[in-house]
Amino acid sequence: MLKSMTGYGRAESSKGALEFSVEIRSGNNRFREIILRLPQSLQPSEDRIRSMVSSRVRRGRIEVSIQIKDNGDKGLNLELNRPLVRAYATIFNELNEELGCKQPIDLSFFSQLKDTIIVKQDSVDLEGIWPDLKDVLDKALLSLETMRMDEGKALEEDFLVRLKRIKGDIEEIRNRAKVTVEEYRDKLIQKINKLIEGIDIAEDRLMQEVALMADRSDITEELIRVESHLEQFRSYMNQDDVIGRRLDFLLQEINREVNTMASKAADSFVSQLVVDIKAELERLREQIQNVE
Numbered sequence: 001m002l003k004s005m006t007g008y009g010r011a012e013s014s015k016g017a018l019e020f021s022v023e024i025r026s027g028n029n030r031f032r033e034i035i036l037r038l039p040q041s042l043q044p045s046e047d048r049i050r051s052m053v054s055s056r057v058r059r060g061r062i063e064v065s066i067q068i069k070d071n072g073d074k075g076l077n078l079e080l081n082r083p084l085v086r087a088y089a090t091i092f093n094e095l096n097e098e099l100g101c102k103q104p105i106d107l108s109f110f111s112q113l114k115d116t117i118i119v120k121q122d123s124v125d126l127e128g129i130w131p132d133l134k135d136v137l138d139k140a141l142l143s144l145e146t147m148r149m150d151e152g153k154a155l156e157e158d159f160l161v162r163l164k165r166i167k168g169d170i171e172e173i174r175n176r177a178k179v180t181v182e183e184y185r186d187k188l189i190q191k192i193n194k195l196i197e198g199i200d201i202a203e204d205r206l207m208q209e210v211a212l213m214a215d216r217s218d219i220t221e222e223l224i225r226v227e228s229h230l231e232q233f234r235s236y237m238n239q240d241d242v243i244g245r246r247l248d249f250l251l252q253e254i255n256r257e258v259n260t261m262a263s264k265a266a267d268s269f270v271s272q273l274v275v276d277i278k279a280e281l282e283r284l285r286e287q288i289q290n291v292e
Contacts, residue, residue, distance in 0.1 A: 032057065057292075068124070079118045258278060
């Protein structure tokens with residue numbers, strides 16, 4: 001079944017004093033790119049989080065944002081950045097001496113300077129919260145996967161409609177190819193009769209010319225290969241795998257074969273059908289850029 005690379009998933013959970021919030025967005029990408037936005041307290045768990053996402057999403061750009069809110073009574077630890085304060089004090093004293101001032105240093109001034117007072121929260125028990133975090137992350141991934149599968153189903157329905165149209169055009173080209181040689185023979189006879197009226201032309205020489213034309217315009221192999229590619233396309237759509245790039249390759253091959261048909265057949269009706277097929281291939285190609 002097809003999966004879209006575009007999706008969104010979100011989940012929240014409260015466990016005791018902790019509130020977890022996970023938001024996941026995914027979009028198109030040639031490969032898999034995982035971007036994590038985590039609070040500092042969760043940085044040590046980055047590898048485990050990345051591994052969970054990798055096991056569920058195989059292709060695309062995935063942005064994961066996780067927030068943790070602690071509603072408990074944990075206190076804050078304040079710590080004085082002594083090296084920084086001493087450095088400021090040294091600069092102020094040197095400035096007093098240089099300017100000849102006797103201005104005393106106001107200690108309250110240090111509290112207004114950045115990073116002189118460091119706020120430290122009690123450390124998070126990563127092993128203790130991991131089961132709860134894993135559960136809410138799993139729910140967000142499930143929400144994302146559901147949306148990707150729903151969009152993939154819509155893409156699959158559209159693909160089947162377009163494949164049916166292409167299949168119909170190929171059948172028309174096959175039927176047209178059967179009568180093209182006869183039409184060429186009749187037109188050739190008419191032209192020859194006009195040019196050399198009253199002169200008999202050997203039938204075998206005429207048939208030889210028709211045979212040469214039939215050989216040059218034979219598109220049987222191209223028709224067989226296109227039909228084979230169409231069957232492969234349908235087969236890949238039923239696989240639970242990363243198939244976007246495979247489908248894109250098949251479309252390139254089909255496009256190459258129908259171009260060959262148009263040049264070999266040298267028939268306006270076939271050329272028009274090829275144009276219709278290429279229009280459907282282009283729409284498929286645009287949609288396939290969003291398939292995992």
